[in-house]
Amino acid sequence: MRAFTVERYGDKAGVRAGEVPDPEVGAADVLVRIQAASINPLDRMIRAGEMKTILPYKVPFVLGNDLAGIVVEVGAAVTRFAVGDEVFARPDKDRIGTFAELIAVHQDDVALKPTTLTMEEAASLPLVALTSWQVLVERAHIQPGQKVLVHAGSGGLGTIAIQLAKQLGAHVATTTSTANVDLVKRLGADAVVDYKKQAFETVLHDYDVVLDSLGGETLLKSLDVLKPGGQVISVAGPPDAAFARELGANPVIRLAMSALSFRIRRAARRRGVTYSFLFMKASGDQLRELTPLIEAGRIRSVVDTVFPFESTREALEYAEAGRARAGKVVVRMR
Structure with a gap:
């Protein structure tokens, strides 16, 4: 699959586009075909190596911490989701990697996408x-x-x-x-x-x-x-x-x-x-708590700019330079 990986810690030049193996799907995992992902300050901090004490990722690894997409496979023990479900999630800190075509996420960290949102809007939120x-x-x-x-x-x-x-x-x-x-x-x-x-x-x-x-x-x-x-x-x-x-x-x-x-x-x-x-934790249950507020329009997403997947590096640079006027920068996969 196509993905943007951190090849070395340091500046933005360490992020590269390339092919990586498809993720393995565990018994309690859902495999999601990512439709959109968003940029967070955490992405820059991880890439720069500022979080290595807390998050000691071994290079190379796929970057990205937010997603919205469609379930394409479920593990044998999955009870919450089915193939075809539209979902959004922040993967667990040990399983990041949303700047990619596919990701395997534990079912406990995933929630159905709010029906009122586009994929790009949903990806901006988790x-x-x-x-x-x-x-x-x-x-x-x-x-x-x-x-x-x-x-x-x-x-x-x-x-x-x-x-x-x-x-x-x-x-x-x-x-x-x-x-x-x-x-x-x-x-x-x-x-x-x-x-x-x-x-x-x-x-x-x-x-x-x-x-x-x-x-x-x-x-x-x-x-x-x-x-x-x-x-x-x-x-x-x-x-x-x-x-x-x-x-x-x-x-x-x-x-x-x-x-x-x-x-x-x-x-x-x-x-x-x-x-x-506070360092936030992944939680599908909490996303489900928030969904009624989102669907009622009481909490709305704020998206500044949407970049195509091929321009993920440019999206990261745009966000890092503080060029976003308000809200989130999003990458659209397809």
């Missing part, structure tokens, strides 16, 4: 929708009336997190550029900070939760907008010991991750708030 759910529902337990700050509201994650937080009954603030103020308001943001004109930490106060996708100084400043007992949950900050335990990492790795997050955890403690790191 990773960011699952991340939003796991931050806002599983980790933060958002309740109606709570105040949530979503950074980078016009990005792939931000556009979905704003909408989910509103469905949970939260008051939602977000940060964005001047060009996207109207977009994030249409998505449901109650308060919008144009980061080109204002410093968010000077105008937002007493928030219950911050969803951080930027890290660095933005993460540190986010502590100042929380009320006592509030929490910042980051997908871009330093990993912590709790995440290392989730991974089943050895004591050395646990210690290293604890050290990496020491500064931000100490700063959070001094302010009476908490910091945690």
